[in-house]
Amino acid sequence: MRHLLDTKTLSREEALRILDVAEDMRDTQSREVRKLPTLRGKTVVNLFFEDSTRTRISFEAAAKRLSADVINFSAKGSSVSKGESLQDTAQTLQAMGADAVVIRHGASGAPHTLATSGWISAGVVNAGDGTHEHPTQALLDAFTIRKRTFGDDSRGRDLDGLHVTIVGDVLHSRVARSNVWLLTALGAHVTLVAPPTLVPQDVSAWPVRIEYDLDAALGARPDAVMMLRIQLERMSAAYFPTEREYSRRWGLDAERLASLPAGSIVMHPGPMNRGLEISADAADSPRSTVLEQVANGVSVRMAALYLLLAGERTDTTAEEDAR
Amino acid sequence: MSTRTVLHSADIARALTRISHEILESNKGPEDLVLLGIPTRGVTLAERIGALVSEFSGTAVPVGALDVTMYRDDLHRNPTRTPRPTQIPPGGIDGRTVVLVDDVLFSGRSIRAALDALGDIGRPGAVRLAILVDRGHRELPIRPDFVGKNLPSARDERVNVRLADVDGVEEVTIES
Numbered sequence: 001m002r003h004l005l006d007t008k009t010l011s012r013e014e015a016l017r018i019l020d021v022a023e024d025m026r027d028t029q030s031r032e033v034r035k036l037p038t039l040r041g042k043t044v045v046n047l048f049f050e051d052s053t054r055t056r057i058s059f060e061a062a063a064k065r066l067s068a069d070v071i072n073f074s075a076k077g078s079s080v081s082k083g084e085s086l087q088d089t090a091q092t093l094q095a096m097g098a099d100a101v102v103i104r105h106g107a108s109g110a111p112h113t114l115a116t117s118g119w120i121s122a123g124v125v126n127a128g129d130g131t132h133e134h135p136t137q138a139l140l141d142a143f144t145i146r147k148r149t150f151g152d153d154s155r156g157r158d159l160d161g162l163h164v165t166i167v168g169d170v171l172h173s174r175v176a177r178s179n180v181w182l183l184t185a186l187g188a189h190v191t192l193v194a195p196p197t198l199v200p201q202d203v204s205a206w207p208v209r210i211e212y213d214l215d216a217a218l219g220a221r222p223d224a225v226m227m228l229r230i231q232l233e234r235m236s237a238a239y240f241p242t243e244r245e246y247s248r249r250w251g252l253d254a255e256r257l258a259s260l261p262a263g264s265i266v267m268h269p270g271p272m273n274r275g276l277e278i279s280a281d282a283a284d285s286p287r288s289t290v291l292e293q294v295a296n297g298v299s300v301r302m303a304a305l306y307l308l309l310a311g312e313r314t315d316t317t318a319e320e321d322a323r
Numbered sequence: 324m325s326t327r328t329v330l331h332s333a334d335i336a337r338a339l340t341r342i343s344h345e346i347l348e349s350n351k352g353p354e355d356l357v358l359l360g361i362p363t364r365g366v367t368l369a370e371r372i373g374a375l376v377s378e379f380s381g382t383a384v385p386v387g388a389l390d391v392t393m394y395r396d397d398l399h400r401n402p403t404r405t406p407r408p409t410q411i412p413p414g415g416i417d418g419r420t421v422v423l424v425d426d427v428l429f430s431g432r433s434i435r436a437a438l439d440a441l442g443d444i445g446r447p448g449a450v451r452l453a454i455l456v457d458r459g460h461r462e463l464p465i466r467p468d469f470v471g472k473n474l475p476s477a478r479d480e481r482v483n484v485r486l487a488d489v490d491g492v493e494e495v496t497i498e499s
Contacts, residue, residue: 001403017405020405021405021406023408024390024393024406024407024408024409027408027409028393028409028443031443031444032443032444032445033442033443033444035443036393036394036443037393037394037439038393038394038398066393155408306393306403306406307403310393310398310399310403310404311398311399311401311402311403311404312399312400312401312402312403
């Protein structure tokens with residue numbers, strides 16, 4: 001694997017490979033010494049142009065558990081606020097010898113630009129770009145669903161026939177997009193539930209079912225319900241009348257939680273707006289996988305970094321170095 | 324290119340039987356023994372030796388798998404390897420005599436990696452090494468305790484261990 005930019009172009013086999021390696025990584029996290037020497041001497045740069053707590057910490061933990069050196073870069077307080085371009089920032093990192101760049105950027109496609117521009121030879125991991133994709137989040141969601149469904153028998157299995165319902169702000173959600181591509185590639189049936197104003201225009205081309213009524217969608221007995229965060233920071237217009245109305249029609253409250261079939265799980269990528277899209281009852285119930293998702297996130301990101309960095313680099317680095 | 328079969332199915336069975344007796348002899352019984360196979364074929368061999376040791380001693384000896392992929396020193400020289408599951412028996416390895424089992428001993432680098440991996444899991448009382456085929460050409464000061472067959476080979480020859488449970492056929496061949 002050269003880069004991890006999206007889940008749309010990730011095949012079922014590639015996705016399963018990442019998930020299976022993540023199983024091995026997860027097993028190592030219960031050992032006496034949780035640190036592996038695998039990526040000793042490699043440098044991972046966390047290049048975050050947007051605020052993030054859990055994704056950045058998760059990547060940092062993953063890289064450190066594999067013994068890589070981690071350099072954190074956030075746009076605030078850096079030369080970016082002085083007007084430095086992505087190209088100059090990238091070339092600076094290249095000159096410092098970064099082996100992998102984990103990038104989060106507000107512009108959709110920024111990781112792709114970084115990976116294909118020739119500015120750097122490092123492997124690029126997309127940690128969320130605009131409203132495009134967030135592939136490691138989708139991978140950790142798939143990992144969590146698989147683990148809850150199959151337990152210790154998870155290795156090598158896909159999500160064939162499982163029903164996953166994704167609820168909320170699909171329009172602004174890169175998590176939803178990445179999940180749609182990944183979960184359907186793994187054989188799951190995906191239903192999107194959102195107010196009509198928060199459904200993207202191009203959605204007819206997606207391999208999903210659209211529903212506007214949450215109670216009807218929950219009546220179809222999904223195996224997993226994924227609540228999306230209402231991203232007030234990305235909303236430039238009024239997409240629904242009031243938060244209270246949204247909460248009443250599309251929020252997962254105690255009553256809707258109780259209506260879910262036995263064994264189905266409640267997911268949230270975090271950070272949660274408690275009382276808006278998810279009630280405290282749902283967030284803290286045994287069905288909730290929120291904290292498992294965080295723990296699995298480290299294993300999945302360890303797997304991604306391992307597959308990106310551990311092998312022989314089949315690229316032009318050696319030639320470039322020789323020049 | 325010529326291929327020669329050096330061990331047939333019956334030879335492999337005899338070698339494993341002898342190794343099992345030797346393990347029991349050197350450990351003075353089955354107490355505190357743990358067998359850990361190195362994937363892929365080492366695990367199969369460890370299971371077979373474990374069954375034999377349990378049969379000869381009348382005590383069930385725990386068998387597990389120890390993946391060494393993430394401890395290798397040649398990761399960046401090869402295409403990305405997919406790690407295999409590690410399974411440590413419920414009793415753990417602390418204070419026990421761990422017998423590492425692998426199919427071929429060559430440079431000794433996998434065993435070096437296995438020793439590092441063991442160190443992250445616990446602190447065994449002693450570590451021993453059982454090998455089906457020792458083909459020489461060590462690059463590290465590592466020596467097996469139990470050997471099925473010493474097989475002098477040239478460095479550029481290939482030694483292949485095939486086991487019925489993994490490969491459908493049971494033989495050790497040498498390709499030159």
